[in-house]
Structure formats: structure tokens, C-alpha cells
Amino acid sequence: MESSETQKRLHRLETFEEGRDELNLAEFPLAAICNRYLDGTKTVVFEDTVWDDEKRKRLPRKLTISGSDRFGLPTAKDDDVLLACVQLSSLGNFTQREVHFSRYELLKLLRWPDETRYYRRLATSLRRWKGLTVYSDRAFYDKARRSWVNRDFGIFDNLYIYERDEVDKREASADSWLVWNEVVFGSFSAGYLKKLDWDLYLRLKDPVAKRLYRFLDKRFYHSDRLVLDLNELAFNKVRVSPNYNTAQAKRALMKGIRELEHLWDLRPAPEEKRFSKISRGKWEVEFQKRKRKKPTKNQIERSPNELSFKLTKRGIGPAMANELTEKFPAERIQTMIELFDWHNEKGEERGAGFLVAGIRSAEPYVMPKGFQTEAVRERKRREMAVANRKREEQRRRKQHSEHQKIKEENAPFEEFWKGLSSIKQQEFLAEALISTDRTKKEGFSRLKTLGGPAYEHYRQMILKEHFQRTIRLPDKSISITGR
Structure with missing residues (x-):
């Protein structure tokens, strides 16, 4: 039998939405967007330039990542797991380097199926991060020192995985633990973080979309319009295959871009306007943030329950959200929220009106083929x-x-x-x-x-x-x- 504290903790993990992202990890992702590094590649090097305030000029910077012989380099799923570990620390307000958890809790946080192969996949991911070493030449920003610094470090200093998590999952006991490397945790403690819409991140399906969301959300802090070098974005920030030519890189980016246009605040644009040829072999890509009127923090806090909060997150005003949750069954509202998300994730954009109409409908809504509720x-x-x-x-x-x-x-x-x-x-x-x-x-x-x-x-x-x-x-x- 689960204790009340365990139930509260699991509920908090299942409904967790407002997360945090470390800005170095958003700028220089350490994981591939596919499984290509499972071919035996153990070391990857990235190079670009960064502006140095003291010397008043751009200086070269280099990031080298090296994986262990046993587990290799991280891939897209591993990126999700590392970000979930950041959220575990976020729940504790980043007060301790040592974080206790169970794999069952991580599954709930990631919203992965409660199945044997996912328990094994989590263990592999955690060990892959434990085996990773980062060599930074001006590629890691130290907020406390306010400068780009040289740092050689791992992600986890120590890791212990309780192998009976799967058997004891219903207990959800935090018998596994990790210890963040002091460099990484130092960045947490210094507040070199940004907000992350965890619910949105998990609804994104394409790894390119997830990577772009984290990177663009960081860059949009300074401006709602970004113009970036195509090669720099594709190969150093998103990390598409280094063997891609320009056309292949554009296609890989567009798949993620289209998903962000439907689910996030990225302003839609046709491909011919998204990419501009500057000269032979040189292309630029432009992004603009769509301005949406969102409920204020105070408005969201006035939502009386979790369903109202979910409705306001999807564009329905707080007053209407409260009215819907008071008049209609929770099961119907939850089903329509899931259907709303399902359509948008498929690229079939639906607005708040669709959600309101579906909840208010006098007749049971006919569910499309292929849709299943989370229940x-x-x-x-x-x-x-x-x-x-x-x-x-x-x-x-x-x-x-x-x-x-x-x-x-x-x-x-x-x-x-x-x-x-x-x-x-x-x-x-x-x-x-x-x-x-x-x-x-x-x-x-x-x-x-x-x-x-x-x-x-x-x-x-x-x-x-x-x-x-x-x-x-x-x-x-x-x-x-x-x-």
C-alpha cells in the first residue's frame, strides 16, 4: 500500500509542468538527435566563436564530449532522461547535489510506459551520462565568474541504481541516487537556468523540435527575431548528421520547425522565407516568436483546480476554464484536452474554440480513428x-x-x-x-x-x-x- 506522501510525490511528478533548463545544456546540447553514435563513435568535437567582453573581440571556443567504452555517447532519449534529472533537482529547489529517486518515479516524470524495457532504458541512459566527460575550451559559461571558462568535467560524480526498482515500483521508494558534478551543480546554484514548459517539451515528438525549442527559447530572451547561420544551427546547436548537405539539413530542421509552429509560439513561415541564401554555400535561417496573449500568473493561480490550469495553458481564459470545470464532468474535460493535444501534435492545428465546443457538446464526441485516451x-x-x-x-x-x-x-x-x-x-x-x-x-x-x-x-x-x-x-x- 502506498503511503500518502508517496501518492503526493507521484501525483506531483505526473502533473509536473513548469520545469527548468540549464542554459549551457540548452546552448551546447550534449546528446545526438538520433542513434547514430551507437555505431562506436566515442568522441565528438564542436567549434565556434564567442564574444569576449574583456578583450572586446570574438574568440574561438571548442567543446569536446567523450563517452565511455561500455555505453558510448548520449542519444535523443538520453537527453530526455538528463533533463528529467534536472527536473528532479528543480523539485528540490537545487539545494542538494545528491538526488534520491526511483526509476518508477522517473518513468512517471517522463510519461514513459511502466514496462520492463523502459526500466532498462533508464538505467542505460543514466550510466551513459555517468560515463560522459566534457572538455570545454571557453564553451562553458560560469555565471558566478561572468565569463566563458575552461572546464573539464563529468555530468554525474556518482550514480547508484537500485536494481529492484521495477519489482518495488509501486512503493516508489527513492532508493536510487545520483550526485551531480560540482561544475554542473554550481551552474544550477548560480541560477544559470531558464523556465521550461515541461508539458510542452514532452508533447513534442521530433527530437529536432525538442532541441530547437530549448535553444530558441533561450535565444528569444534577448529578441523576438533571430537570424542564424544555417550550418552553425544545424551542426553545432541541433546536431544533425555531419554528413548532411544543405538540402538534407534544411529538411531535418523543417520537420522540427513545423511541429513548433503548431505547438509553440514560433511564427509560421513558408520554407522559401524561412531560409535565405546569402552566397555560395552560405545560408541563413530566420525565426520569429509569435506574440500570444497568455493568462497572467495571477490569473492561472486563481484557477480552482488542475483541470482549470490545463485549460488555461491551452488558451482558454481563466473565467471560462472555471465555468467548464464546474459544469461538466472531469472525465469529459480530460478526454477533450487529450484530443486537443493529439490533433495539434499531428499538425492538425486546433484552437481553444475546438476545446470549448467539444466539452460543451450535447452529444458524445465521436473520437477519430487512432485516438486513445491516456486512461x-x-x-x-x-x-x-x-x-x-x-x-x-x-x-x-x-x-x-x-x-x-x-x-x-x-x-x-x-x-x-x-x-x-x-x-x-x-x-x-x-x-x-x-x-x-x-x-x-x-x-x-x-x-x-x-x-x-x-x-x-x-x-x-x-x-x-x-x-x-x-x-x-x-x-x-x-x-x-x-x-
């Missing part, structure tokens, strides 16, 4: 998890039964063999090799010098077959598959 998906995930646990339990029982059967079948031979002296054992083996067939004898001879499990398997098989032939037990046979 339905969660029920299916639970059913699948139960089925998987049953299959795993059956497999373990079968494996245990087979192991016991083999043990019982092999008991007469084991007793016989232990009763022989070392000399008698060698004599018995010599007899067994004479009487065994040619294939087994050749396998035994080939593997004898190497040793190891394969050799021992051949040896046991030959010995047990000879024991069966010479002792001739009438009621029991000796398993030749046991090792």
Missing part, C-alpha cells in the same frame, strides 16, 4: 504488464522445474564421480573418449587447450554417456544437456 492506454499498459509478469513467472517456474529435473537425473553420476580418486577419474575419462563417437571426440580435442564452458560441456557429455552405458541404470537416464 485507456494506461489500462492497456497495466494489462500488458500483468500479462508479462505472468509469463515471466511461468518461465521462471519452468526453468526451475527443468533445473531440478536435470539435477535429480544427474545425481547418480555426480555421486559416482565424487567417489572416484583423481587417478580413477582420469582412467574413466580415457575409457569414455575411446568409446564416444568421432564428432564428440574431435570437439573435445579441439577445445581442450582452450578450456572454458564449451570444453567442460563436451567433457561432461562424454563422461555421462559413458556412465550410462557402463552402469546401465534401468530406471533413470542421465541428462547430457546439464552443465
